Amino acid sequence: MNPHRKRAKTVDRVDSADSAAVSSESTQMRPFPSKPLSVDRVNSVESSDSSRMRPFKDKILLVDRVDSVESSESSRTSQFAGKVSGFDRVDSVEARVDSAGSTRMSRFPDEVLERVLALVDSHKDRSAVSLVCKEWYNAERWSRRHVFIGNCYSVSPEIVAARFPRIRSVTLKGKPRFSDFNLVPEDWGADVQPWLSVFSTAYPFLEELRLKRMAVTDESLEFLSKKFHGFKALSLLSCDGFSTDGLKAIATHCKNLTELDIQENGIDDLGGHWLSCFPDSLTSLEILNFASLNSEVSFDALEKLVSRCKSLRVLKVNRNISLDQLQKLLSHCPQLMELGTGTFMQELISGPVTEFKNMFSNCRNLITLSGLWDATPLYLPVIYPACARLTFLNLSYATLRSDELANLLSHCKSLRRLWLLDTVGDKGLEAVGSCCPLLEELRVFPADPFDQEILLGVTESGFVSVSRGCPKLRYVLYFCRQMTNAAVATIAQNCPDFTHFRLCIMNPGQPDYLTKEPMDEAFGAIVKTCTKLQRLAISGLLTDRTFEYIGKYAKNLETLSVAFAGSSDLGMEYVLQGCQKLRKLEIRDCPFGNAALLSGLTKYESMRSLWMSACNVTMNACRVLAKERPRLNVEVMRDEEGGDDSQANKVYVYRTVAGPRKDAPPFVITL
Amino acid sequence: MDLINFEATELRLGLPGSTDEWDKKSTASPVNTNNKRSSSEMGSSVSDETGSSRSPSLAKAQVVGWPPVRSYRKNIIQGKKSESESGSGMYVKVSMVGAPYLRKVDLKVYKSYDELLKGLQDMFKCNIGLYSEKEGYKSEFAPTYEDKDGDWMLLGDVPWDMFLTSCRRLRIMKSCEVIES
Numbered sequence: 001m002n003p004h005r006k007r008a009k010t011v012d013r014v015d016s017a018d019s020a021a022v023s024s025e026s027t028q029m030r031p032f033p034s035k036p037l038s039v040d041r042v043n044s045v046e047s048s049d050s051s052r053m054r055p056f057k058d059k060i061l062l063v064d065r066v067d068s069v070e071s072s073e074s075s076r077t078s079q080f081a082g083k084v085s086g087f088d089r090v091d092s093v094e095a096r097v098d099s100a101g102s103t104r105m106s107r108f109p110d111e112v113l114e115r116v117l118a119l120v121d122s123h124k125d126r127s128a129v130s131l132v133c134k135e136w137y138n139a140e141r142w143s144r145r146h147v148f149i150g151n152c153y154s155v156s157p158e159i160v161a162a163r164f165p166r167i168r169s170v171t172l173k174g175k176p177r178f179s180d181f182n183l184v185p186e187d188w189g190a191d192v193q194p195w196l197s198v199f200s201t202a203y204p205f206l207e208e209l210r211l212k213r214m215a216v217t218d219e220s221l222e223f224l225s226k227k228f229h230g231f232k233a234l235s236l237l238s239c240d241g242f243s244t245d246g247l248k249a250i251a252t253h254c255k256n257l258t259e260l261d262i263q264e265n266g267i268d269d270l271g272g273h274w275l276s277c278f279p280d281s282l283t284s285l286e287i288l289n290f291a292s293l294n295s296e297v298s299f300d301a302l303e304k305l306v307s308r309c310k311s312l313r314v315l316k317v318n319r320n321i322s323l324d325q326l327q328k329l330l331s332h333c334p335q336l337m338e339l340g341t342g343t344f345m346q347e348l349i350s351g352p353v354t355e356f357k358n359m360f361s362n363c364r365n366l367i368t369l370s371g372l373w374d375a376t377p378l379y380l381p382v383i384y385p386a387c388a389r390l391t392f393l394n395l396s397y398a399t400l401r402s403d404e405l406a407n408l409l410s411h412c413k414s415l416r417r418l419w420l421l422d423t424v425g426d427k428g429l430e431a432v433g434s435c436c437p438l439l440e441e442l443r444v445f446p447a448d449p450f451d452q453e454i455l456l457g458v459t460e461s462g463f464v465s466v467s468r469g470c471p472k473l474r475y476v477l478y479f480c481r482q483m484t485n486a487a488v489a490t491i492a493q494n495c496p497d498f499t500h501f502r503l504c505i506m507n508p509g510q511p512d513y514l515t516k517e518p519m520d521e522a523f524g525a526i527v528k529t530c531t532k533l534q535r536l537a538i539s540g541l542l543t544d545r546t547f548e549y550i551g552k553y554a555k556n557l558e559t560l561s562v563a564f565a566g567s568s569d570l571g572m573e574y575v576l577q578g579c580q581k582l583r584k585l586e587i588r589d590c591p592f593g594n595a596a597l598l599s600g601l602t603k604y605e606s607m608r609s610l611w612m613s614a615c616n617v618t619m620n621a622c623r624v625l626a627k628e629r630p631r632l633n634v635e636v637m638r639d640e641e642g643g644d645d646s647q648a649n650k651v652y653v654y655r656t657v658a659g660p661r662k663d664a665p666p667f668v669i670t671l
Numbered sequence: 672m673d674l675i676n677f678e679a680t681e682l683r684l685g686l687p688g689s690t691d692e693w694d695k696k697s698t699a700s701p702v703n704t705n706n707k708r709s710s711s712e713m714g715s716s717v718s719d720e721t722g723s724s725r726s727p728s729l730a731k732a733q734v735v736g737w738p739p740v741r742s743y744r745k746n747i748i749q750g751k752k753s754e755s756e757s758g759s760g761m762y763v764k765v766s767m768v769g770a771p772y773l774r775k776v777d778l779k780v781y782k783s784y785d786e787l788l789k790g791l792q793d794m795f796k797c798n799i800g801l802y803s804e805k806e807g808y809k810s811e812f813a814p815t816y817e818d819k820d821g822d823w824m825l826l827g828d829v830p831w832d833m834f835l836t837s838c839r840r841l842r843i844m845k846s847c848e849v850i851e852s
Contacts, residue, residue, distance in 0.1 A: 181740070
């Protein structure tokens with residue numbers, strides 16, 4: 001990283017179209033440094049319909065579908081591909097004078113450009129910006145503070161560090177999503193340590209790290225806490241490999257910590273002592289979430305911590321904190337915006353319910369409520385005073401029944417997001433439909449997913465009730481044991497704005513329970529009606545017809561999850577051919593074979609990844625794919641005892657600029 | 672040890688107990704379902720905080736990673752189940768003669784009658800004394816429990832493990848109330 005890069009005197013000739021627009025802006029521009037151009041104008045340069053812009057418009061559109069770090073390296077942008085890596089090592093952008101005269105050239109100094117681009121947050125927009133021209137590429141890379149890496153193996157830490165010299169915040173995702181459901185063996189990879197090692201020299205001022213499905217050790221957490229002195233925010237979701245000892249290191253050494261967000265990880269909980277490791281001098285905490293940890297923490301330490309952190313806005317405690325204790329905590333932080341309660345178990349509560357009636361009366365900023373473990377009709381009403389302002393209510397750990405839910409929801413008029421357990425039944429969902437007209441997101445989790453003898457839970461009727469009362473629904477995750485095509489068609493009509501539709505009929509391959517037909521028409525209705533659909537998860541008995549519908553109609557689809565579905569290779573082929581915006585495809589237990597896999601040969605580089613397990617793919621087809629597409633990593637996971645070598649039981653394909661990974665364990669074969 | 676019904680525990684695709692139905696609908700050649708690694712994971716995913724009460728449902732084939740519920744949530748669910756099943760001896764109510772309200776104890780926390788009695792004595796600040804097979808408890812109190820059949824039994828007669836599976840609730844009575852049958 002050369003800090004002495006020269007300022008470009010003029011914009012590259014290649015960008016005449018850009019510069020024309022830009023220079024007209026610059027005449028209106030006030031002298032720097034007062035008011036920089038607003039972001040709106042930067043975007044409009046790109047999206048202008050002027051015919052002079054057209055050669056660049058295509059490139060910019062392509063980038064929309066590509067992950068930020070990979071964009072410049074991807075094969076689509078081959079014009080820059082060779083040059084991109086060269087840019088990283090160039091010290092300065094060459095100054096060039098336009099021989100035709102200077103009126104059309106911009107006098108847009110680097111610093112101004114960087115200042116403007118600093119306002120661009122979305123990583124997709126930044127990808128687009130970086131492809132406009134060399135100068136914009138450089139200005140973008142110097143002004144970027146946050147990098148999002150959707151697949152840790154698509155790029156290496158060295159490449160990231162070389163391209164972006166001034167990163168303060170990193171989001172990193174590792175294992176394929178099906179690892180959440182035990183389909184990926186341990187020690188598969190996604191170790192965060194190689195990243196931390198590179199970052200310790202490249203980004204010593206790193207402030208934020210958000211990890212999802214990464215392997216994290218206590219040693220890495222200690223390394224993080226000691227090598228990055230200004231470190232502020234750590235978020236770990238669905239990670240594994242560490243224990244509460246790692247949290248001790250974070251609490252002890254990160255003097256400026258603002259966020260510690262520990263969610264649903266495979267963590268070895270050795271005790272709650274880590275919380276007591278926060279020094280008395282630490283007052284900067286804004287977000288603390290330890291709801292998913294089982295061990296008891298010292299209430300005294302917690303109370304003192306909460307009292308001295310005046311900026312605390314998110315507090316999610318674990319189940320060991322009783323209602324009495326929670327009341328004490330709330331008295332110290334009435335400014336909270338998000339609260340995760342402890343247990344409502346009656347046996348642990350010392351006083352009658354009237355003692356808690358003022359618990360929430362000072363919490364005027366509270367908009368999110370979760371936890372509510374062991375909530376019972378007796379003590380649940382203590383939250384009623386806070387309900388009118390709530391926009392997100394997470395009841396997925398409270399086994400409420402329909403009447404309890406109805407009573408609660410009658411107070412929650414502002415809800416936008418609601419998570420439930422299916423113990424509330426269809427009647428509970430009727431209450432949702434009648435009480436929450438502003439609802440945008442609903443998730444219904446199964447209380448008993450593995451006990452096949454139980455026939456409780458929710459059905460198609462509950463879903464239809466919600467759709468009637470909540471036309472603004474965009475995001476649904478619904479676990480049920482029975483569904484009909486007609487119901488889903490009605491739901492689609494009622495809620496045409498779905499962007500995320502994830503339906504899980506829990507018995508694999510189950511047909512419409514009334515007509516006994518496949519569920520093809522259900523998903524057909526969804527993709528035909530909901531044109532904004534970005535994410536779809538399908539289930540039930542499904543033939544190739546479902547995939548024909550998806551390929552034909554789901555033109556905005558980016559993520560598709562398929563299990564126990566389809567009749568032949570055609571199914572997968574329809575999707576690969578038709579869904580132009582597809583980025584992530586995960587398939588398990590489907591009869592898709594080599595022809596299907598290879599039909600996507602030219603498509604996979606425009607996607608983040610493909611997962612296929614328990615399908616009909618052989619090693620030879622994987623080898624062909626790997627040979628034809630060197631910019632993909634084609635990984636096959638081998639079964640323990642060898643078995644049939646020609647069957648490729650678990651295949652993971654992803655695009656990468658980092659080549660085959662060097663840390664693959666013995667059971668992962670990269671072809 | 673019960674004999675394991677291999678066919679019933681076999682991992683396969685499709686509805687439990689309905690192989691034929693699945694094969695008819697799919698024209699695919701048989702997919703390799705011999706996934707040893709996954710079966711060991713499956714074993715751990717349904718293990719056994721809840722103990723013997725889970726075994727009837729284990730006999731049905733369970734597909735790995737299905738339904739797609741994250742491990743964290745799965746563990747919560749299994750934890751909840753074991754708590755609510757008081758028949759298998761988790762939290763049970765304890766009433767004490769003369770006390771205005773009931774308490775609850777987690778039987779799982781104790782490994783033996785001695786520990787349980789000590790816990791009860793601490794909770795109610797009373798002295799129950801030692802158990803004797805012939806004479807019960809030589810103090811003014813007698814710890815009893817209601818079993819699955821609804822009968823009130825003296826604590827200590829049956830082995831601890833059997834007690835755990837049959838105890839529905841506890842009651843500390845006065846010795847003079849205990850009727851010798």
